[in-house]
Amino acid sequence: MKITHAQERKLVTGILTTAKFPAEDADTISKVITHSDFTGVYSHGLSRLTRYIRQIEAGVLNPQPDFKTVLDDDTLLVVDGDNGSGIVSVNKAYDQALEKAKKFGVGIATGRHNANIGCGSYYGWRAAEDEMICVLCCNTYAFSAPYGGADRMIGTNPIIVSIPTGEEYPMVLDISTTNVAMGKIQAFEREGKPIPETWANDYDGKPTTDASKAYALTPIAFHKGYGLAVMVDALSTMLSGAAYGSDIGLFSKLEMENTGFFLMLLDPSRFMPIEEFHKTADRYIRMMKSSRKADGVEEIFMPGEIERRTFKKFMETGIEVSEKLQQELTDLCHGLGVPEDVDTFEKLLQYYEA
């Protein structure tokens, strides 16, 4: 069945409130999860809810953390998420970094003791709305190895960069520094399909096409992606005291994550009137899109453009929730104490609609 943006927002906020998240935090996480589904990034949408609840049950995700700003120094701040949701942490740190950026031109926030920060492009969209240039990165579960190595020590370590625009869609880059995510390999494994040799190495560090033997994800562009991932580790963890390398917990083992993040907001209006910046960015986008195309290419896309179009489409059509996911979420809610007679996904939507 299909659900609207408003329905998903209420559903997620409701479930998280039932799971003892404070209303404000539940709302924040709901925004990010719904953004994820409605931009087509299903891996970080509704399908993540079960993981979050399991983490709470295992005591490795704190739904009511004592979020603290542990350093606040001119342009810089460090936050401690008290092992709560990284989504809440990054959004709260963002609020403070934004004030700093407005005051000094740039604001930098880094954080420790956070679980996963969710869909990275959300923060890029948020910054674009605030007319800020944004650079964000975070370390994640260590599913990749140092280049030439065989041990899991580095995450998929995403990099998000966003640029506000005028009439064109804001540019929002959101990439991981590995060729694929572990979830994609697991999907191939479930279907018994071989994976391309460039996706992962086995336990001994050799490239493998056997999804069941995939152990460490391959970085993008060989040593270059490895180098970028190392720098994401450094920026995200070394200033904040977050865990890195083999110290990061594994979700599959329900260990505490303690990942870190690094956020920079930069105010382009300190350089020129914002309208002028918009025009420069718009002109760039139009120039790139006007390039001659390669055979078979209908259109050149800018970073984040496809997600914007997907969002526009899904706001009209709603998103499809598979029967499997409907059942999973209904079961999840029963576990949280939602009455057993709320026994269909439609009833669950109605339950939280009220």
Add this chain to the structure above:
Amino acid sequence: MKITHAQERKLVTGILTTAKFPAEDADTISKVITHSDFTGVYSHGLSRLTRYIRQIEAGVLNPQPDFKTVLDDDTLLVVDGDNGSGIVSVNKAYDQALEKAKKFGVGIATGRHNANIGCGSYYGWRAAEDEMICVLCCNTYAFSAPYGGADRMIGTNPIIVSIPTGEEYPMVLDISTTNVAMGKIQAFEREGKPIPETWANDYDGKPTTDASKAYALTPIAFHKGYGLAVMVDALSTMLSGAAYGSDIGLFSKLEMENTGFFLMLLDPSRFMPIEEFHKTADRYIRMMKSSRKADGVEEIFMPGEIERRTFKKFMETGIEVSEKLQQELTDLCHGLGVPEDVDTFEKLLQYYEA
């Protein structure tokens, strides 16, 4: 023949002074060129001198620019290089950004009207010596196309990130966002060798193995490298007013470059005592290097480690200057007015040794 670091420093400073660069700027450029050769990055070393002199002769590189700081606002600055060497511009901007970083925790500089900034890792090394975290990027000659496109509109757009350390080598990442540089393809062309399909597209945007048909360089990691290159363009040009896309001049046509750069210096000592930061960084490096190795791998290297070792080795042995390059530089100097009886490279070294 082999020359020492001190010999190359004097030679380059001497040649550039003869070419009418002010002594201070000649010294700055000499530092960066010599660093490049002594870290094994010959493409940006002595072999670049002829290009710089040809650019001066064509009037597209100003050896005596009126360098200006056109914006100076708390943490931020914009410089105008007056079409001088990007090496001089970035170093001067660095000086000012460093002061800002010491005052506010972070300093950001961006610049316009610059020619090439030279070997990127130099700035990473400099920042590590200053105990600063550094992020630097710049746009370059447009030798690559937007992803899916066929027109040259994007450069090799390098990204440099560096992290100071304690006992271990500082980590310095210096990567381009294309798989290879155009120079490498031209070398294959000269030798009549085919290039791997992943290096470049032809004029129509199709991958080619024919070096003579290579037109646009392929970005690293498909759309991911394209996205990174776009963001390098955005950060380097949109705040400073530098040229981007098809507006950038081509060196091969001796056009004015007007490229831009973006530099961020971040002071880790604002977050914790620097010794503590050093320990965290050292521990990270040792952890990565201690990983089990893949078959055939003897050692895991951190970003920039190979260049450090190369530098250490070359400081003992000197670097080899090919007969071809010796002749090229001797001829170049005669063109600049060095007496004709300075007719060997040895004599040229002696000439500038004095």
